[in-house]
Amino acid sequence: MTFTSETEAFEFFNAYAKRKGFRVRKSIIKRDKTNGAIKFRRFYCSRHGFREKKHIDKPNRKRQHKLLTRCGCPVKFCVKLDKRTGTWWVQDFNDCHNYDLAAVDTAPFLRSHCFISEAQKLEISSKRASGIQNCQILDYDARCRGGYQNRGYQEKNLYNFSTVHERSRFLEDDADSIISIVSCENDETYRWLLEAFLEAMYQVRPESVITDGDLAMGKAIKSILKGTTHRICSWHMERNAKKYIHGKSAIEKFHKLVYTCTSDKFETKWKDFKKEVSKRSPSRQWLQMIYRLKESWAAAFVKKKMFLGMPSTQRSESLNARLHNYIKCKMSLCRAIQQFERCLTRMRTKEAELDCIAFQKEPVLQTPFLDLEKSAVSNYTTKVFYIVQKELKNIQHLSIPIKN
Structure with a gap:
């Protein structure tokens, strides 16, 4: 032979x-x-x-x-x-x-018979990038090849390959730095994050920033992003205020401070609000804290700044909610980045699909207000158009009496 x-x-x-x-x-x-x-x-x-x-x-x-x-x-x-x-x-x-x-x-479990071929490595990498878990890959490959004895590799081989492959995509020092940011929310790590952001943006600072009420983040922004207007999310302000404000009158006064109060009337309205809250809440420390941060949340100070009409981090929170479906706290850094890319890919795919529908299809006009419906079709998305059309349907039977 x-x-x-x-x-x-x-x-x-x-x-x-x-x-x-x-x-x-x-x-x-x-x-x-x-x-x-x-x-x-x-x-x-x-x-x-x-x-x-x-x-x-x-x-x-x-x-x-x-x-x-x-x-x-x-x-x-x-x-x-x-x-x-x-x-x-x-x-x-x-x-x-x-x-x-x-x-x-039992022979397929002997060491010299447990290995992943080059073709299988490419296939596994593609499946992992698509979000398929190792346990699912094991079951799928075994079924496709007529059983685990024909698969050629076992569970340990797969997990070892996945770990080495994912680690090879990132520099170890960079991974350690990012892990420290994710796991430790303090002034030092926020400063590192903002400095890395400026480096990526060629030192061009943003005009304005909206964050939650994290004091460490606010301190880091003030230190690193000098000249940038920092605003505290109005939704977070309201959520935190519910712990200390009681009574309809006090809540209404706080809303005016957040959304409508002018600079010349702020101090007067603040004293009135503070007096109202002090009657019902013993938390003076909270009042002192938000007063020191007034330039970051009160309408009197942020109203004329450039925030493009956004008072809160609602868009960011919406993305966070989506990411929670893909990223879990026990995931490795490499796996989390893969899942983040999957999330963005699906969002972009869905957006492209909706754009196709919006540009290639038109909803049926159903009310007597054809000019208004045509305007809504050309200016709004299909989903928003149906909201407008519903309102037009509700008012088409209304009549306005005219006095002679």
Whole structure:
């Protein structure tokens, strides 16, 4: 029997070993002294030889001994290169085992038979990038190939490959830096984040920023984004205020401070509001804190700043809600970034689909107010148009009495 290469000889013997129920181990190698090329190769049964005593009699051992695998099995497969023809031929072969071989259903778990081919690696990487979990990949591949024994790899191989592949996509130092930002919300990490943001934006600072009421974030913005107008989200202000404000009158006064109060009347209305709240709430510390931050939330100070009509981080919270469906707290950094990319891809796909509907299809006009409906069709999305159309339907039967 001859082979075209040493690799082909190994693959043949390994395939034979799988059918028989044992695993293969590479051993002695001999090279040509003139050019260093391999001219002889010996393969053993993995249970050839015995474990050295120094590994068994090691003093002060803390870990449990690994299970013994070697029992002196004499099986070997030796191939030699024929320099004249360039082919490899079998020089020696012994097939007499001294132990019971593995059954057909257990042989696929032997080490030399558990590996992921290059084609499978590409397929697994594609599935992982699409959000398919490792456990689902295992089940899918086993079903497609007629069972786990034909899959070629096992659970441990898959998880090891996934971990190494994902880590290779990122520099370790960068990953550690990002993990510290995610896990520790304080002034130092926020400063690092904003400095990284400025570097990515070529030191161009934003005109304005809206955040929640995190004091550490506010402090970092004031230090790093000098000249940027910082506004505290109005929704977060209202949510926090519910803990300390009680009574309809006090809530109405606070709403005016947040949304409508002018600068010349702020101090007067604040004193009136503070007096109202002090009657019903013992929390003076909260009142003092929001007063110090008045320039970040009160309409008197933020009304004329550029926020494009946005008083809150509602858009950001909407994205956060979507991300919660993809990203879990126990995910690795690499996996979280993959899931983030999946989320954005789906959002963009859905947006493109809705754009196609908006530009290629038109809703049916159903009210007497055709000019208004046509204007709504050309200026609004289909979803918003139906809201307008519903209102037009509700008013079409109304009549306005005219006095003579």
